Amino acid sequence: MIPFRKMHGLGNDFVVVDARAAALPLPPARIAAIADRHRGVGCDQFITLERPGAGADVFMRIHNPDGSEAGACGNATRCVASLLMAETGRGQVVVRTVSGDLPAERLPDGIVQVDMGHPRLGWREVPLAEAMDTAHLPVALGPVRDAAACSMGNPHATFFVEDLDALPWLELGPQLERHPLFPDRANIGFAQVLAPDHIRLAIWERGAGPTLACGSGACATLVNAHRRGLTGRRARIDLPGGTLELEWRPEGAVLMAGPVATAFLGSLDPEAYPA
Numbered sequence: 001m002i003p004f005r006k007m008h009g010l011g012n013d014f015v016v017v018d019a020r021a022a023a024l025p026l027p028p029a030r031i032a033a034i035a036d037r038h039r040g041v042g043c044d045q046f047i048t049l050e051r052p053g054a055g056a057d058v059f060m061r062i063h064n065p066d067g068s069e070a071g072a073c074g075n076a077t078r079c080v081a082s083l084l085m086a087e088t089g090r091g092q093v094v095v096r097t098v099s100g101d102l103p104a105e106r107l108p109d110g111i112v113q114v115d116m117g118h119p120r121l122g123w124r125e126v127p128l129a130e131a132m133d134t135a136h137l138p139v140a141l142g143p144v145r146d147a148a149a150c151s152m153g154n155p156h157a158t159f160f161v162e163d164l165d166a167l168p169w170l171e172l173g174p175q176l177e178r179h180p181l182f183p184d185r186a187n188i189g190f191a192q193v194l195a196p197d198h199i200r201l202a203i204w205e206r207g208a209g210p211t212l213a214c215g216s217g218a219c220a221t222l223v224n225a226h227r228r229g230l231t232g233r234r235a236r237i238d239l240p241g242g243t244l245e246l247e248w249r250p251e252g253a254v255l256m257a258g259p260v261a262t263a264f265l266g267s268l269d270p271e272a273y274p275a
């Protein structure tokens with residue numbers, strides 16, 4: 001049996017397993033089966049903790065429920081950081097991912113803040129299929145057009161809209177995720193700027209679909225909104241599951257803060273899931 005912890009940040013939920021002592025029999029097909037909402041435990045991302053090597057407190061591997069591996073997950077980083085803080089008794093930890101080392105710290109009132117690093121703004125870094133200005137993508141579908149893209153360790157495109165409530169974003173998301181301009185697919189954000197420091201955001205996540213919150217998507221949205229002159233460098237971002245506080249610091253790093261929670265602990269039999 002494999003013990004796991006079910007955690008979430010604003011309802012963006014994770015199954016977290018600990019493979020630091022020994023590797024676990026969890027190939028991508030089995031992870032997809034465990035992530036299934038009807039036949040498995042169910043989660044937006046499956047998180048495996050591994051030994052980090054020098055310079056970090058843990059290595060966090062991220063899988064989407066379709067079995068694909070992701071380079072970043074802002075909300076899972078905050079959840080895992082809170083676990084490591086409890087484990088080490090420290091208020092600051094470093095979470096290593098395939099996209100880089102992410103320092104995190106505990107703030108008052110149970111809030112965890114993570115430094116998500118510098119956004120990558122070049123077309124090859126997103127990545128896009130061809131050379132272009134990543135602040136204006138020639139992508140249009142139904143009522144949305146003119147997205148901005150960046151990578152926060154994973155690919156994001158943001159469409160700015162007048163009225164999120166009127167937008168059929170659940171229909172647009174899956175088509176845009178697989179637009180030919182995104183060779184690695186992309187997380188798709190639909191953002192309504194309410195004020196220079198306040199954004200409403202819905203995200204269609206690559207490999208996961210609609211989630212209640214996407215931390216890296218919130219970071220990408222602030223970056224893209226600021227590049228387009230729509231906001232300042234700080235904003236409160238309201239997602240379906242709650243609110244994140246963000247800052248894109250002048251030196252380049254994006255800070256993201258919000259709550260984390262453990263929903264329950266459990267154990268699963270890997271042999272019960274197809275591999």
Ligand SMILES: N[C@@H](CCC[C@H](N)C(=O)O)C(=O)O
Binds near residue numbers: 072074154207211214
């Ligand atoms: N929920 C995450 C993002 C998870 C990965 C994403 N679906 C991808 O494939 O890049 C977050 O909080 O950032």
